[in-house]
Amino acid sequence: xxxxxxxxxxxxxxxxxxxxxxxxxxxxxxxxxxxxxxxxxxxxxxxxxxxxxxxxxxxxxxxxxxxxxxxxxxxxxxxxxxxxxxxxxxxxxxxxxxxxxxxxxxxxxxxxxxxxxxxxxxxxxxxxxxxxxxxxxxxx
Numbered sequence: 767x768x769x770x771x772x773x774x775x776x777x778x779x780x781x782x783x784x785x786x787x788x789x790x791x792x793x794x795x796x797x798x799x800x801x802x803x804x805x806x807x808x809x810x811x812x813x814x815x816x817x818x819x820x821x822x823x824x825x826x827x828x829x830x831x832x833x834x835x836x837x838x839x840x841x842x843x844x845x846x847x848x849x850x851x852x853x854x855x856x857x858x859x860x861x862x863x864x865x866x867x868x869x870x871x872x873x874x875x876x877x878x879x880x881x882x883x884x885x886x887x888x889x890x891x892x893x894x895x896x897x898x899x900x901x902x903x904x905x906x
Contacts (some may be wrong), residue, residue, distance in 0.1 A: 788886060792901035793817060795827070795889075799896040807831060808840060812893070813898050821850030825898075827873065829864060839865040842873065846867070856880050863889070869893040 797815020800801040806830035816822055826844045833840055846861040862875030889900040 780902060788903045788905055789906055792903055793885075795823060795898070795902065797898040797900075798824070799891060799893075799898060808842075813891075817848070817900075819850070820848035820856055823848040825860070827860075827864075838867070839863065842875070844875075846879075848876065851879060858885075862888070877884040877906070882906070 768809045786806040791884045795815055795817040796871075797813045799811060800814050801810075801812045803810040808831045810830065811827040813827070814823070815825075815826040823876055825846045827842050828844055829840060829842045831837060831840045842861070843861050846858040846860060848856045856879055858877045859877040860874055860875050860877045864871055866872075869892060873887070873891070874896065875887045875889070877885045877887055879885065882904040883904055885902040886905050887900055889898065891898050
């Protein structure tokens with residue numbers, strides 16, 4: 767029975783490891799926190815910045831405190847809108863999880879962009895300096 771369970775776990779993790787195919791080098795976004803609104807359920811953080819391919823980007827993070835056992839982590843949803851130098855517009859729905867360690871909030875999300883791309887986004891916000899740094903990887 768133990769061998770059967772071990773075989774099932776190995777097969778399941780093998781499939782899971784191959785289900786996410788990160789392609790190419792990371793795209794980089796740098797920005798600033800423009801506003802923070804606190805609520806009883808979490809809060810909203812707004813960010814503006816730039817990234818090469820998409821140009822100027824506006825981001826909204828809707829934080830939820832949905833784990834009462836861990837007040838320094840939770841889930842989030844959000845939106846992104848970008849306009850590049852040629853005036854082309856793209857948008858994205860964003861969803862993921864966050865955790866705070868000291869004055870840094872880290873976000874891990876999967877974003878669905880209107881140009882057909884999916885991105886795995888790894889974001890750090892420094893609450894002391896209001897700076898935001900993101901690396902996002904194509905998964906499609």
